[in-house]
Amino acid sequence: MDLNFLVQQFLNALQLGSLYALIALGYTMVYGVLLLINFAHGDIFMVGAFLGVFGSMVLNLPFVPTLLLSMVLTAILGVVIERVAYKPLRHASRLSAVITALGVGLLLENGMLALTGADPRNYPENFIVTETYDVAGFSISNVKILIIVLSILLFLGLYAIVQRTKWGMAMRAISYDKFAVPLMGVSQDQIISLTFILGTGLAAAAGILWGVAFPVLNPYMGLRVGWKAFIAAVVGGIGDIRGAFLGGLLLGFVEIFVVALGQPFGISSTWRDPIAFALLLIILVVRPTGLFGVARRQKV
Amino acid sequence: MLSAIRNRFSRLVAPLRERLQGTPLLVYQLGILGAVVIEQWVGKDFARTLAFRKIPKLFGIVDIFEPFSNLDFSGILGPFFPSPSMTVSNPVSQSAGAIGDLIQTFVNALFYQGRRDPGFFSVLIRVVVYDLVIYVLPTLIIVLLLRGVITRFLRTLPRWANIGIHLVLFYLIIVGWGGDGGTRELVLIFMGINIMLSVSLNLVNGYMGEFSVGHAGFMAVGAYVSSVITMVLFADTRVFGPPLLPPEWGLPFGFIIALIAGGIAAAIAGLLVAFPSFRTRGDYLAIVTLAVNFIVQGVINNLEVVGGPRGLNGVPLWTNLNWTLLFTLISLGLIYNLVNSTFGKGIIAVREDEIAAELMGVNTRRVKLVAFLVSSFIAGMAGGLFAHQLAYVNPGVFGILKSTEVLVMVYLGGMGSISGSVIAAVIFTILIEALRPLAVLKWVVVPLILILLMIYRPQGLFGFRELNLNLGMSRSASRKKIVTSEASDAITGD
Numbered sequence: 001m002d003l004n005f006l007v008q009q010f011l012n013a014l015q016l017g018s019l020y021a022l023i024a025l026g027y028t029m030v031y032g033v034l035l036l037i038n039f040a041h042g043d044i045f046m047v048g049a050f051l052g053v054f055g056s057m058v059l060n061l062p063f064v065p066t067l068l069l070s071m072v073l074t075a076i077l078g079v080v081i082e083r084v085a086y087k088p089l090r091h092a093s094r095l096s097a098v099i100t101a102l103g104v105g106l107l108l109e110n111g112m113l114a115l116t117g118a119d120p121r122n123y124p125e126n127f128i129v130t131e132t133y134d135v136a137g138f139s140i141s142n143v144k145i146l147i148i149v150l151s152i153l154l155f156l157g158l159y160a161i162v163q164r165t166k167w168g169m170a171m172r173a174i175s176y177d178k179f180a181v182p183l184m185g186v187s188q189d190q191i192i193s194l195t196f197i198l199g200t201g202l203a204a205a206a207g208i209l210w211g212v213a214f215p216v217l218n219p220y221m222g223l224r225v226g227w228k229a230f231i232a233a234v235v236g237g238i239g240d241i242r243g244a245f246l247g248g249l250l251l252g253f254v255e256i257f258v259v260a261l262g263q264p265f266g267i268s269s270t271w272r273d274p275i276a277f278a279l280l281l282i283i284l285v286v287r288p289t290g291l292f293g294v295a296r297r298q299k300v
Numbered sequence: 301m302l303s304a305i306r307n308r309f310s311r312l313v314a315p316l317r318e319r320l321q322g323t324p325l326l327v328y329q330l331g332i333l334g335a336v337v338i339e340q341w342v343g344k345d346f347a348r349t350l351a352f353r354k355i356p357k358l359f360g361i362v363d364i365f366e367p368f369s370n371l372d373f374s375g376i377l378g379p380f381f382p383s384p385s386m387t388v389s390n391p392v393s394q395s396a397g398a399i400g401d402l403i404q405t406f407v408n409a410l411f412y413q414g415r416r417d418p419g420f421f422s423v424l425i426r427v428v429v430y431d432l433v434i435y436v437l438p439t440l441i442i443v444l445l446l447r448g449v450i451t452r453f454l455r456t457l458p459r460w461a462n463i464g465i466h467l468v469l470f471y472l473i474i475v476g477w478g479g480d481g482g483t484r485e486l487v488l489i490f491m492g493i494n495i496m497l498s499v500s501l502n503l504v505n506g507y508m509g510e511f512s513v514g515h516a517g518f519m520a521v522g523a524y525v526s527s528v529i530t531m532v533l534f535a536d537t538r539v540f541g542p543p544l545l546p547p548e549w550g551l552p553f554g555f556i557i558a559l560i561a562g563g564i565a566a567a568i569a570g571l572l573v574a575f576p577s578f579r580t581r582g583d584y585l586a587i588v589t590l591a592v593n594f595i596v597q598g599v600i601n602n603l604e605v606v607g608g609p610r611g612l613n614g615v616p617l618w619t620n621l622n623w624t625l626l627f628t629l630i631s632l633g634l635i636y637n638l639v640n641s642t643f644g645k646g647i648i649a650v651r652e653d654e655i656a657a658e659l660m661g662v663n664t665r666r667v668k669l670v671a672f673l674v675s676s677f678i679a680g681m682a683g684g685l686f687a688h689q690l691a692y693v694n695p696g697v698f699g700i701l702k703s704t705e706v707l708v709m710v711y712l713g714g715m716g717s718i719s720g721s722v723i724a725a726v727i728f729t730i731l732i733e734a735l736r737p738l739a740v741l742k743w744v745v746v747p748l749i750l751i752l753l754m755i756y757r758p759q760g761l762f763g764f765r766e767l768n769l770n771l772g773m774s775r776s777a778s779r780k781k782i783v784t785s786e787a788s789d790a791i792t793g794d
Contacts, residue, residue: 031583037583037586050381053381053382054380054381057381057382057388058379058380058381058382058388058391085751085755088755089754089755089758092754092758093758095511095715096711096754096758097754098511098586099707099711099750099754100750100751100754100755102513102704102707102747102750103747103748103750103751103754104747104751105747106704106743106746106747106750107744107747107748107751110740110743110744110747111744112377113740113743114373114374114740114741114744115373115374115376115377115378116374116376116377116378116380116381117374117375117378117383118374119383119385119386120383121381121382121383121384122384223700227590227594227700230587231587231590231591234583234584234587238583268602270598270601270602270609271598271602273594273597273598274594274595274598274599274602277591277592277594277595277598278591278595280587280591281572281576281588281591281592281595284576284580284584284587284588284591285575285576285579285580288576288579288580288584289584290584
């Protein structure tokens with residue numbers, strides 16, 4: 001096993017992990033504010049990727065405007081979903097909201113399939129031209145660097161918004177106590193909308209980057225990726241954005257290195273999923289609230 | 301307008317409703333049995349008279365949707381999301397063109413599609429006529445005729461005879477209506493399997509108040525284990541070679557043993573969920589169940605012995621209506637007795653407040669363990685029946701979509717309600733069968749129903765209530781029950 005192979009795998013793991021992380025952020029933010037597992041999030045990620053096809057193939061936009069367009073449109077979709085499907089259930093039992101989220105997810109993916117057809121899509125060849133640089137003997141592709149750097153930037157931006165702005169403070173306050181904080185004059189609706197805008201926007205960015213890295217887009221692409229990002233969010237301790245990001249990276253590393261290091265021992269790449277999920281199980285049994293989660297004390 | 305129609309309708313049927321009030325179940329059973337006999341007798345001829353080629357499928361629900369089978373919606377948004385092979389010059393006009401075509405096809409589907417394919421309205425009218433003449437009218441007439449006699453007769457019967465006669469009539473109806481070995485039998489078998497799945501999931505999600513989203517995983521374990529057992533022992537297959545035991549032994553004993561073994565294997569997989577459930581609750585436990593579902597699927601995908609992702613071919617085709625009925629009734633009895641026992645009160649106590657339950661002396665660990673084991677055991681048996689019905693299993697079937705289907709049934713029926721789960725499973729199976737002509741749209745309609753249900757009726761059809769069946773028992777025959785409820789009232793001091 002040579003060093004170059006390890007570096008390649010390291011970059012692959014960072015790339016996959018940061019994509020998971022971007023999606024996991026949306027899960028964790030919605031959970032933090034609404035205590036709702038937004039099972040539709042993976043499919044929102046899919047819609048983001050598809051809007052990238054719209055921007056690049058139909059409008060012939062270059063990469064950055066396509067990314068922005070997709071993020072904006074997807075954010076609007078996210079807010080609409082929240083208003084139409086989740087808001088009526090805000091005072092119902094939490095379970096009904098979760099089930100509704102499952103339904104919205106199914107609706108998005110199957111609606112997309114019904115309305116656009118089943119052909120696989122991809123982005124045009126001149127969308128991002130792949131180049132490979134030679135740095136100190138290691139070959140590094142620009143796509144991987146772009147994805148990793150952009151994801152980290154987006155995360156830092158989100159972190160800054162949540163920690164440094166008034167809006168972010170209101171968001172943290174709502175997730176801390178959603179009965180008292182609205183009494184202080186913070187509009188719950190606005191904060192929830194903001195949460196959805198940020199979360200779905202990041203999912204759309206992840207969708208486009210995913211389409212650049214793994215160029216086969218279909219309406220069911222969000223299903224597996226979404227569930228996995230969700231697991232990443234839980235591993236990190238759902239409700240905590242640093243945890244979600246680290247959880248995503250961790251999942252990426254586990255998936256890539258199970259395959260890379262397992263090959264000499266006869267572990268094929270198809271074992272990737274079971275091992276990743278088994279790891280999740282172990283983490284949850286050892287630390288039931290995830291890596292960063294704080295157990296909420298239950299009062300009798 | 302809708303409420304006006306409903307008012308009008310209810311005024312129309314009000315006298316009938318008044319007359320039928322308090323009619324015992326048995327009378328309806330007899331009426332339906334009569335309708336089934338009439339269908340056997342003249343159904344085919346009557347269907348021909350109405351210009352159907354054969355008897356309408358599932359009361360005609362399938363036939364109603366058939367005209368819409370060639371609607372293609374993919375042109376509406378397709379031009380905006382072109383695949384590389386597609387050339388798009390003006391997506392808006394292309395999409396508008398597709399919508400125009402779609403409207404054209406839709407209108408044709410409503411009215412007339414050509415000589416061989418009648419339109420929706422034509423089918424609808426004929427289906428309504430068929431159902432009225434063959435099912436509704438005979439049932440009503442028999443019910444009105446026999447009502448008084450049967451009600452008096454039922455009062456004279458002891459409890460065991462009363463239940464026995466209901467079961468016998470139920471069996472006759474099911475076999476008479478659906479024992480044709482065709483679509484109806486298939487639908488009834490899937491119905492039974494779905495009932496087992498939804499009732500067993502309701503034990504965990506409804507009665508115990510946990511949120512399990514990976515039920516299909518247990519089903520997969522049961523399906524694979526029981527299939528491997530029957531194939532290795534009793535069937536000559538390409539995968540496992542000649543049978544180890546004489547194939548004649550396979551039915552009935554081999555099948556029963558295989559199904560139960562499948563259930564036990566699924567229960568062992570259920571331990572994977574039960575043990576974490578001691579420490580985690582709610583959302584985190586939901587993730588555990590989800591992970592178990594993915595792990596089961598992933599492991600099967602990697603087991604070359606059972607075909608990996610290609611699946612397992614050549615499972616003996618042993619599931620039939622009788623087996624399904626038997627196992628469905630056993631499962632229902634098991635769950636019913638469990639949740640109505642003292643132990644079942646413990647399960648409900650865990651749902652209401654786990655810490656308080658623990659303080660009151662409920663062994664919460666044991667309660668959780670038993671609930672998860674029983675639930676996954678039944679799911680495993682359902683999986684076994686499923687595999688021996690299709691003669692082919694592959695890991696893709698038991699994914700998160702299947703789990704979602706079961707969830708839909710549980711929440712459609714209502715949490716904590718066995719009869720709700722049964723009715724929801726029946727409705728859902730028929731719905732899925734009816735929407736089959738619509739292909740992809742089926743999976744748009746199902747989640748829509750789920751969302752609307754959650755927004756407008758979050759408790760489901762029968763949330764925490766049971767359907768009351770009027771068995772027409774006399775007071776003395778049903779006294780046992782009354783005494784126990786009085787006794788419990790005395791204890792609680794009401």
